[in-house]
Amino acid sequence: MAGDTSAPVGVSLAARPAARGVGGVRRLLHRRSTVAFLMSLPLLVLIGGLVVYPAFYAVYLSMLNRHMTAFVGLGNFAFLLRRPTFQMVIFQSSLFAITAVAFKALLGFIIAHLLHAVPGQRQRVLRGLLLIPWVLPLALSTLTWWWLFDPSYSAFNWVLTHLGFRPVPWLGDGWIARFCTIAVNVWYGTPFFMVMYLAALKSVPEQLYEAADVDGASGPQKLVHITLPMLRNIIALTVLFSLIVTFADFDIVRILTSGGPQDMTHVFATYAFQVGIQSGDIPLGAAVSLFMLPILAVSAFVVLRGVSRRSREMAL
């Protein structure tokens, strides 16, 4: 791709002044880049108008006072950082994202490994079943989880009491509710990791394992010396990508707990929603959202570097 996009660019730019005089080929190239630009125009308008502009607008908004009548500089950010609730939001967002991603990566890896050993059609069927959590719209499955956790008629508590345990106040206790939001996210996201790793496992050359068998390598040795190095790139990309998505999660916390009890489960997105939309303090809400930017930017930068390196490798 690198070669064939840069060529017409250079030629057409150089050819522009002379295009009318010289014959068909250069005019064609000239027209080619114009046509190309026009074909990308809807994309440019969309990204420019509804992504780039709102991003800068968010920065501007976050520096206004509540009624958007005066400029307060970084006042909103300073105010948020001093607020204990918001400190808890930062803590909980990090806890939520890091714990959930770690479990998703681990479980996804285990399941992908187990699936990889299953032959043919059966693997397809199992993969199909295991991917269902990812296919269901998250808002609807979270609603079902809420119903499973329901205090008065909780299906989980019914099982617990029948096994002789005490019922658990799933969403009523801060730390248990935090655990529940993480558990739902792990349930939802593990299939994604599984599918990514499974695809990557299929691409590891079988000869490597055969050679290791000849050398008498054990299962764990093969895992550490073949599988993990071969999958390093894809694991890093998947983890970082998932970190972005998990960090920005809204649906699970909003539906399961709305941030409660005592704001203990709030993450950036739900807190921004509560402050900005529900309480109507748009600038403060914009500031809350923008706190996500540093971690997202760092992850995105690393993902992007990984992706472009991979595509360069593929081009060679």
Next chain:
Amino acid sequence: MSAATAPAVPAPRLHRSLAEQRRRTLLWGYAALGVFVVLFLIPPFYMVVTSLKSSAEISAEKGNPWIVHHPTLENFRYLLTYPNFRTYFLNSVEVTVLVVLITMVISILAAFSLSRMGFWGSQVLGTGVFLTYLIPASLLFIPLFQIIGKLGLINKVWSLVLIYPTLSVPFCTWILIGYFASIPKELDDVALIDGAGYLQMLWKIFIPVAMPGVIAATIFAFTVSWGQFLYPMAYLYTSNQMVLTVGIVSDLIRGDVFEWGKIMAACVIAAAPPVLLYAFLMDYYVAGLTAGATKG
């Protein structure tokens, strides 16, 4: 003869024990996978079970909640005649169909242009597209709230048709760039010599050849706009404008009186389209999911 077979004896035994070992590992694998399948399918199972229960059975709070004692379709019957629910469903369908169409037009044109034609800055734009894909909805929903307000689209279902493409177009463009770039360049030359225009080339060659990519992108656009929750939650507040996700969450849950049978039946109906699509087009679905990783 015995001399010939003698050295061969240890080999089959070794072979058999290895096969035995493999078989045992596989059995343990099946057992573990079985546990995961059960765990993963608890919520959808419970969703369906609850949707078949009457409100009386649920509020009685007696007996095993995991099975239906008196299965009934009254919840589904209620929803089919409940005007609000019909509105949500139709709104979801309208929004999704329009968003998928808009997304595919924008993405196909852009991906063709970026992967094949190029113009000044097109490579930067290609990278920018991927970067946009990484921007989550929860980062921009507040400035977009203001923008939509200025456009007079607050509490209008059309606002979603405007906003959703920002979530679907970047990824669709990205995977289509990958598919288009893998089509041999000789095809273009042949087409150009035959006097085909660029749009003709795109329509007659690129779209048919890259059909798996187009289908994967369509599925992605569909899933995104069918299941999005944050934007409708933030921008829509009256029931005649709502789509399924928010409609179910905010309308069917009235105060503390949870009509869980109806809520779960609504979830079953709302989850059916993406699940059916997945059931029939699983390979395209998985291809789209892993495209970001396995394609450049």
